[in-house]
Amino acid sequence: MTPELIAPTTHLHTAWLRAHREWGQGLHGDGELVRRVGHIGYGVRPSARGRGLATWALGRILEEARALGMDRVLIVCAADNIASARTIERHHGVLERIEDTDLGPVRRYRITITPGA
Secondary structure, three states, rough: OOOOOOOOOHHHHHHHHHHHHHHHHOOOOOOHHHHHHHOEEOOOOHOOOOOHHHHHHHHHHHHHHHHHHOOEEEEEEEEOOOHHHHHHOOOEEEEEEEEEEEOEEEEEEEEEEOOOO
């Protein structure tokens, strides 16, 4: 099955709840940090990790950003999330700095979007 980006709908609420429960207690990848320090956020439920889904999804989102006329985006991940850092770096993310936030240290990356690429 090929992944596809779709808009969130109430039809998917039950699946979202199952994924959310899989994350367990504590801070989740629900976008809390993105609103304050980045353009793009993503999370992959634990049972679906290691399949390249984050790399695929980030690539599709960068295509959407390009279509919107954006020439660069900011993306952050927890400083200790090496898998996410690698995903960002696969898409030519350049580490600007590691900064402390009220949610803990984060890696701050810029990705330059090449027009028509």
